[in-house]
Amino acid sequence: MAVEAVAGHAAEAAESSIPELSNLLSVLGGRLHRNPVVAFLHHYENPVFAIFVALIIIAIAWRYGRRPAALPRGGQNVLELFVESMDNFVQSISGSSGREHVPFIGTLFLYIWFMNLAVLIPGLKSPTSSLNTTIGLAIVVFFYVQSVGVRKLGWAKYFDHLAGSPRGVVGWVLVPLMLPLHVLGEFIKPVSLSLRLGFNVFAEDVLLAVLVGLGISLGLAMRLPVGLPLQVFVIPLVLIFSTVQALVFSLLSTVYIALMSPHEAHGHH
Secondary structure (H helix, E strand, O other): OHHHHHHHHHHHHHOOOOOOOOOHHHHHHHHOOOOHHHHHHHHOHHHHHHHHHHHHHHHHHHHHHOOOOOOOOOHHHHHHHHHHHHHHHHHHHHOHHHHHHHHHHHHHHHHHHHHHHHHHOOOOOOHHHOHHHHHHHHHHHHHHHHHHHHHHHHHHHHHHHHOOOOOHHHHHHOHHHHHHHHHHHHHHHHHHHHHHHHHHHHHHHHHHHHHHHHHHHHHHHOOOOOOOOHHHHOHHHHHHHHHHHHHHHHHHHHHHHHHHOOHHHOOOO
């Protein structure tokens, strides 16, 4: 019965050109579509799963960070190792002044990483496979970078930076051209992050869905009570690529922050 239920959902998904793994909300939405609460949750499943992942991270941080021991062990040891690694990572890019951005970059990495890997847990999905989620992350990065620029440079130097730091007559003549280009570039940077992350995670989810569907079809053809777990062969690749995508998003966000900071803070790199 379980195989037939999943196969039925896979058949519904196959009506669209792009396969998709079933999740708890999609299954409930198919069975209880007349329930307004279920219909609402199913329609906004990406934000729902994104909030769920955020709550998991908050719970882990609260569990192991509320009463830190002098000699860390277990979960606290893992968290401290992560914080130290992220601190070294950020400072290697933006110098010692980048330490203040470690909480933001570290949270960004963990959040994206957990969302990328959520698809491996039965009943969940990767919210980052939707551009709505990744563009939301890009907007957060955009405003954070701009706030860093205003706070570190001041309004005068901030607009001077956007204008291309014009010097001399030629520089000021080119301001009407350089200013729109720099403003557009500030928008394009985070948008490119969101597109790269969204499409890569989406491709991973499609690959998993194809293999799951193929395994179910082979299981039904062989009259097995369950489908063949073909997707297990690509799980290591999903783990690697999900980690790389979270790292790339965090890396480029750190670079954008460093570029907006005063040059003397990272001029030695």
